[in-house]
């Protein structure tokens with residue numbers, strides 16, 4: 001069904017949908033400019049990336065207009081790293097520091113984006129990207145300190161705002177959807193009170209052998225396939241093979257079992273089990289290794305995610321209703337207090353930003369959206385220059401501003417185009433950082449009755465267009481209340497990773513990015529409606545009347561790349577590409593989670609702190 005039908009269904013939604021005729025444009029100070037309410041194709045929406053791609057393809061803008069604006073710091077990228085860089089710089093250099101933050105998108109937050117829906121007069125929130133506070137290692141003193149400075153006491157909020165048992169108490173459990181294209185027939189199996197879906201595998205369209213093999217894996221009864229090897233030897237071996245190869249060649253599972261597990265790693269890595277090492281899957285806690293007696297702890301041939309979880313068990317975990325967009329919004333409110341009323345994390349949930357106040361002359365910190373940086377160059381030799389000139393393009397026109405310092409908190413692979421003067425080894429390192437594409441789709445439903453009827457809170461659908469469906473996390477914070485009854489309007493979140501098994505992880509990421517950019521909203525919508533009809537239709541869902549809005553958050557440049565032992569050479573930490581790539585260049589420092597080699601909010605914060613220290617150490621020298 002075409003988008004127009006979505007718009008026709010919902011009252012307040014019409015406001016959001018009507019803006020879908022084209023990109024929001026550059027008028028962030030136009031009345032009614034409020035991107036979180038927009039539906040349709042969001043994330044890296046049309047209008048946000050074309051200029052950057054033109055730069056990649058060799059376009060330059062020599063005729064930029066000099067705005068005569070002079071800043072202490074210009075930050076490229078208004079994601080959490082760029083916003084945190086502005087915060088740390090101001091904290092060090094003083095409250096009167098003049099800072100400009102540029103971002104190519106029509107909203108701030110980078111991946112940490114907020115999706116707002118209004119149904120039955122109530123605000124409903126979902127994350128458009130960055131889901132939650134959760135990292136492979138405990139938050140550092142820097143990252144935890146920033147959260148505290150913003151008024152986020154994570155431990156206290158975990159106690160007072162999260163309701164992890166709610167869905168179970170409503171009789172809702174995780175389920176699995178077997179699709180006919182992959183498994184022969186459409187079948188949803190779910191857990192029941194006190195039991196997991198594995199106990200209902202007899203209803204799955206699988207052979208007896210395949211069911212027995214999945215049960216063995218899930219219940220930890222796999223016999224050690226590498227007897228006679230020490231734990232260290234097994235770990236080394238597991239680090240050199242994919243989880244798919246481990247299941248096929250060591251556990252000797254049937255092809256249908258491989259198909260069942262293929263998408264098990266999509267959520268965490270954005271690629272399937274063919275592209276993630278078996279050892280990383282073990283480190284992350286995926287089942288199949290219980291009989292092998294592997295000793296706890298990381299080895300050097302492990303990626304950032306798995307090594308962290310294997311060594312520490314991970315950080316604290318906290319969900320805000322709009323994901324970590326809350327952190328981005330807290331940062332912006334603290335940097336530009338006039339743009340949003342209130343002072344606590346609780347009152348921020350339902351607060352509305354006045355985008356017209358984000359870029360005002362009277363404010364020491366300014367945030368300029370729809371503005372793609374195309375050049376950052378020293379006026380003079382990088383080692384002695386006292387100024388960096390930053391050129392950006394907005395509405396097809398180029399502008400120049402000056403700054404004493406510059407933090408590039410943008411996608412690191414773009415930096416060689418912004419600064420062609422960088423040393424070749426650094427440019428090569430930056431170019432090699434290929435991010436993982438993925439899509440978070442938010443769907444507003446008239447009610448949660450179909451999920452209630454089927455008894456599901458989330459669905460793993462390994463063969464489907466979206467491999468996972470989740471109910472929004474139940475959170476009560478300030479005046480915000482997640483739905484607590486199936487009769488209320490309900491939001492679901494769906495995950496799609498456009499991977500292409502058979503290629504290496506980097507090749508899959510490039511191919512997936514191209515696929516995402518070539519996929520129209522109509523194609524996404526058709527697939528979403530079809531998948532929800534097949535999955536939730538037996539519970540009574542009619543997509544034509546029950547879906548009230550769809551927001552496809554498309555992230556062609558999604559997760560920051562991390563070391564993958566299957567394809568990357570094992571290098572000493574200081575020679576890894578993200579470390580070489582982040583070297584300070586004169587008055588230009590480099591942040592973003594790419595610089596930390598891990599797709600996590602705390603990494604983005606830590607890297608912004610390091611980038612600001614790089615610059616201010618320079619000033620002090």
Ligand SMILES: Cc1cc2nc3c(=O)[nH]c(=O)nc-3n(C[C@H](O)[C@H](O)[C@H](O)COP(=O)(O)OP(=O)(O)OC[C@H]3O[C@@H](n4cnc5c(N)ncnc54)[C@H](O)[C@@H]3O)c2cc1C
Pocket residue numbers: 052076077078079080081082102103104105109110111112128129130131132133134135371372373374409410411414438439440555557558559560591592593594599600601602604
């Ligand atoms: C779908 C998704 C889910 C995630 N979930 C989690 C999670 O649950 N927990 C977690 O900790 N992490 C998660 N992450 C990782 C997330 O990327 C980090 O947490 C963090 O938000 C990254 O922040 P950043 O500022 O480094 O980069 P980004 O958020 O990517 O921000 C960089 C900004 O710079 C802009 N930019 C790029 N080039 C230019 C240019 N030339 N000019 C102007 N602007 C430019 C970009 O468009 C972007 O807006 C998730 C990532 C994705 C994609």
